[in-house]
Amino acid sequence: MSDNGYKSGSNLEKIFAMGEFAVTGECGPPKGSDVSVVKKKAEHLKGYVDAVNVTDNQTAIVRMSSIAASKILLDMGLEPVMQMTCRDRNRIAIQSDVFGASALGIKNMLCLSGDHQKFGNHPGAKNVYCLDSIQLINTIKTLRDEGKVMCGDEVEGETKMFIGAAANPFGDPFEFRVSRLAKKVEAGVDFIQTQCIYNMDKFKRWMKEVVDRGLHEKCKIMAGITPLKSLGMARYMAKNVSGIEVPEEIIARMKAAPKGKKAEEGIKIAVEQIQEVREMEGVAGVHLMAIEWEAKVPEIIKAAGLYPRPSPSA
Amino acid sequence: MIIGDLKNTDEILDSIDDAKKVLVMGCRGCVTICQVGGEKEVALLASQLRIGDKARGRNREIIELTIERQCDAEFIEPILGKVKEVDKVLSLACGIGVQYVSDLGLPTPVVPGINTTFLGVNLDTGLWKERCQACGDCVLEITGGICPIARCSKSLLNGPCGGSADGKCEIDPDVECAWQLIHDRLKALGKLENIERVIPARSWATSRDGGPRTRIREDLRSISREEG
Ligand code: SF4
Ligand code: SF4
Numbered sequence: 001m002s003d004n005g006y007k008s009g010s011n012l013e014k015i016f017a018m019g020e021f022a023v024t025g026e027c028g029p030p031k032g033s034d035v036s037v038v039k040k041k042a043e044h045l046k047g048y049v050d051a052v053n054v055t056d057n058q059t060a061i062v063r064m065s066s067i068a069a070s071k072i073l074l075d076m077g078l079e080p081v082m083q084m085t086c087r088d089r090n091r092i093a094i095q096s097d098v099f100g101a102s103a104l105g106i107k108n109m110l111c112l113s114g115d116h117q118k119f120g121n122h123p124g125a126k127n128v129y130c131l132d133s134i135q136l137i138n139t140i141k142t143l144r145d146e147g148k149v150m151c152g153d154e155v156e157g158e159t160k161m162f163i164g165a166a167a168n169p170f171g172d173p174f175e176f177r178v179s180r181l182a183k184k185v186e187a188g189v190d191f192i193q194t195q196c197i198y199n200m201d202k203f204k205r206w207m208k209e210v211v212d213r214g215l216h217e218k219c220k221i222m223a224g225i226t227p228l229k230s231l232g233m234a235r236y237m238a239k240n241v242s243g244i245e246v247p248e249e250i251i252a253r254m255k256a257a258p259k260g261k262k263a264e265e266g267i268k269i270a271v272e273q274i275q276e277v278r279e280m281e282g283v284a285g286v287h288l289m290a291i292e293w294e295a296k297v298p299e300i301i302k303a304a305g306l307y308p309r310p311s312p313s314a
Numbered sequence: 315m316i317i318g319d320l321k322n323t324d325e326i327l328d329s330i331d332d333a334k335k336v337l338v339m340g341c342r343g344c345v346t347i348c349q350v351g352g353e354k355e356v357a358l359l360a361s362q363l364r365i366g367d368k369a370r371g372r373n374r375e376i377i378e379l380t381i382e383r384q385c386d387a388e389f390i391e392p393i394l395g396k397v398k399e400v401d402k403v404l405s406l407a408c409g410i411g412v413q414y415v416s417d418l419g420l421p422t423p424v425v426p427g428i429n430t431t432f433l434g435v436n437l438d439t440g441l442w443k444e445r446c447q448a449c450g451d452c453v454l455e456i457t458g459g460i461c462p463i464a465r466c467s468k469s470l471l472n473g474p475c476g477g478s479a480d481g482k483c484e485i486d487p488d489v490e491c492a493w494q495l496i497h498d499r500l501k502a503l504g505k506l507e508n509i510e511r512v513i514p515a516r517s518w519a520t521s522r523d524g525g526p527r528t529r530i531r532e533d534l535r536s537i538s539r540e541e542g
Binding site for chain 2: 086087091113114115116118119127129130131132133134135138139150166167168171172173176179180182183186187195242243
């Protein structure tokens with residue numbers, strides 16, 4: 001079958017090519033080899049998202065590998081976005097794992113720096129960072145487009161990956177954040193998922209600069225949305241998660257919601273956020289990170305008017 | 315300079331437990347400047363060990379000696395006799411000094427009294443910070459004189475990562491984000507373009523990752539051969 005000019009031929013890539021507003025979800029693998037955990041989360045997402053991010057030992061806590069969990073999703077008929085961090089693998093392991101993932105049928109990946117191991121359950125681990133996330137993007141692009149590994153050796157077979165990366169509009173220094181995105185574009189990124197957005201004004205400012213620099217035409221920008229389950233979660237995110245800003249008005253809304261209705265309010269906020277980013281120029285999709293709350297994804301997607309999902313013809 | 319930290323007393327006591335005569339050996343180099351292994355610290359540790367021994371009813375000889383540099387033959391040779399006289403040398407030099415004495419081939423074992431921690435600067439009284447990892451291919455010219463290898467927690471060449479907040483690194487609110495510093499410095503220098511393009515992956519072969527490093531300067535070696 002011809003690839004019709006697609007870089008990877010992934011479902012996500014095709015959705016973008018159709019000009020549809022894309023939706024991705026997220027699935028954190030279990031802290032062990034319990035397949036049922038992956039399956040249970042994935043069942044909630046099936047049919048409601050175009051692809052599912054599979055995290056790579058997120059927050060540096062040892063979990064089932066993202067490659068293995070991605071393969072489980074594939075077998076269930078869901079399309080994975082395999083996350084890969086630069087924290088745990090050198091350039092030999094990274095390229096090798098990407099070959100393996102591609103051989104298993106994985107067509108999307110997300111290139112990340114990774115959370116430092118200091119906060120994980122193995123703070124004594126060696127931190128690798130043989131490459132950084134931008135160099136990783138470029139490495140995968142070279143594998144795919146030139147058929148070469150970093151040293152220049154030819155690869156056997158094709159490595160068709162749709163290359164994603166993260167962007168944090170709320171990280172500092174704010175004025176350099178769009179330049180950093182531009183570097184990811186220069187390195188060859190195809191799509192971007194942002195950090196979860198609560199501070200819409202700041203996101204708008206960031207997005208405007210992205211559009212002014214024409215970066216939205218060179219890669220697809222997906223806005224990160226995480227529904228808040230409780231007031232406690234809102235406060236925790238505001239205080240403890242580096243690179244996330246939760247404005248006072250969101251906290252106030254969660255606070256004002258009656259007891260027993262906080263989760264409902266959180267979902268309402270998420271739906272409004274999706275609708276708001278959908279209106280913004282340059283935003284090509286949403287990345288819905290319903291952390292340990294996958295069961296609510298169908299409700300949110302439906303309420304946001306994003307269901308049913310389009311099915312691209314092969 | 316090389317920064318070190320005194321090991322805890324129990325660990326030190328354990329390491330010299332089997333010795334009847336111990337030489338506590340300091341160095342007047344970096345460890346004197348960072349106040350961990352100079353003459354003063356040698357005297358202090360030696361007296362602590364004597365007091366500890368006394369409390370345990372133990373009678374052994376603890377000798378003190380601080381030399382100019384423990385990593386240089388010129389200063390070690392004159393004191394070889396002293397080293398041979400003892401059962402153990404407890405060195406307060408950095409790991410390099412410990413190995414230098416240890417490698418002389420004497421029967422006397424040499425044990426470290428300090429942990430060699432990093433290459434850094436003394437910023438204030440009692441405050442030292444890491445500055446260099448001796449990576450073998452210095453990039454300070456690009457990064458405005460701030461080292462991303464030693465000072466970014468992830469050694470990123472294209473930072474800052476998403477965890478940078480209010481100038482601090484995601485690993486600790488007391489750790490400055492090197493990439494915020496690099497950004498600010500380059501901005502002040504009018505050189506932000508240095509980091510606006512992708513910095514390609516580097517080779518780590520020049521760093522420790524390439525295996526133990528040896529440096530040979532043939533020009534110097536041939537002069538020394540001619541001079542005989
Ligand atoms: S770039 Fe390398 S040599 Fe230069 S200061 Fe950093 S670690 Fe040291
Ligand atoms: S926050 Fe700054 S110093 Fe810390 S890992 Fe990220 S870029 Fe490096």
